[in-house]
Amino acid sequence: MTSSSTTAPTIGVQVRFFAAAAEAAGTSHEQVALPDGGTGADLVAALGAAHGEALARVLAISSLLVEGVVAEDLAAPLAAPGTASLRVDVLPPFAGG
Numbered sequence: 001m002t003s004s005s006t007t008a009p010t011i012g013v014q015v016r017f018f019a020a021a022a023e024a025a026g027t028s029h030e031q032v033a034l035p036d037g038g039t040g041a042d043l044v045a046a047l048g049a050a051h052g053e054a055l056a057r058v059l060a061i062s063s064l065l066v067e068g069v070v071a072e073d074l075a076a077p078l079a080a081p082g083t084a085s086l087r088v089d090v091l092p093p094f095a096g097g
Contacts, residue, residue: 009036011078012085013043021062021090024055036081040064040074043088058092065089 010033017025025047032050034042043064048056064071066078066088079086 009082010034011036011038011083013038013078014085014087015043015047016087016089018089018091019094020092021055021058024058025051034078036083037077039077040066040071043078044074047090059090062090062092065091 013032013034014029015032016029017027022028032043032046034046044056044059048059064074067086068089071078071088078088
């Protein structure tokens with residue numbers, strides 16, 4: 001008799017950090033695995049847990065661009081079910097004129 005192991009599908013999220021977000025994360029990019037149906041809030045929580053309070057504070061005021069489109073609702077899934085990978089840019093507020 002053989003046993004089969006099933007794992008929940010995941011989305012590979014390529015996260016790119018800019019400006020203060022990159023400084024707080026200590027990197028300009030990283031790969032994160034989220035469960036299929038993962039939300040922007042799930043991603044923010046995972047990044048904050050991985051990098052600590054400094055990044056969590058920056059994330060609280062940042063915009064997330066999912067495949068170049070602003071994520072307006074962090075409670076919504078980041079991608080359609082079955083999506084294998086996507087890119088999310090973390091853009092903190094910028095100063096300047």
